[in-house]
Amino acid sequence: MSASQLSPAWAIELKSPPPYKSKQSAFxxxxxxxTPQTHSKKKDKSSKRDQRTPPTQDEMDTLKLKKAWEVALAPIKSLPMTGIMMYMSGNSLQIFSIMMVFMAFKNPIMGILATNQAFEKFVSETNKGKVLQVKMVYVACQLVALALGIWKINGMGLLPTTRSDWLAWEAQREPIEHAVVGL
Structure with a gap:
């Protein structure tokens, strides 16, 4: 048996597609x-067209500044989801809520420490002042994300906010609930 007899018809058609049929459509x-007929005409026209001019320095600075603002506002865009996740994890000490608190502190602190690396590709000699403003907004957004983590550990009761947390002779807070082991 030859190779063409072993191959299915669709495989043979893939190797040699049928010729293009011109369509006589109203659209x-x-x-x-x-269409393939007009494709060769388009090539001739595009070769005659001028090449695209490179962007000016002002256009590049504007584009870099836009991208820098996108990077600066990214932490604030993730806050609603983080807040919902923290709310849903509850205020008890469980592995999931502890991981959420850890991430709520780790991400903003790492973001603040890596501010210069995040914006180094957007800085040029002509837009240093504008990028500095963007960096300050970025740090402020990271601080808001850090405040969300502080809100969570306060809700969990891990912040020392009462007098009994600091003074040994003060009475401790009464817990709202007591757990009883069931048999």
Whole structure:
């Protein structure tokens, strides 16, 4: 048996597709999808067209500043989801709530420490002052994310906020609930 007899018909058709049939339709092809006949005409026109001019320094600075603002506002965009996750994890000491608190502190602190690395690709000689403002907004957003973590550990009762936490002779807080082992 030859190879063509062993191969299915669809595989043979893939290797040698049928020739293009011109369609006589009332609808023209959409822009950007030329038929093979018009494709060769488009190549001739595009070769005659001028090459794209490179952007000016002002345009590059504007684009870099836009991208820097996107990086600066990214931490604040993740706060609603983080807040919902913290609310849903509860205020008891469990592995999930402890991991949430750890991440709520780790991510903003690492973000603040890596501020210069996050914005070094956007800094140029002409836009240093504007990028400094963006960096300050970024740090402020990270501090808001850190405040969310502080809110969570306060809700868990881990912050020393009462007098009994600091003074040995003060009476401790009465717990709201007591757990009793069931048999």
């Amino acid at each position: 023209p092809d959409p822009p950007g999808f030329p």
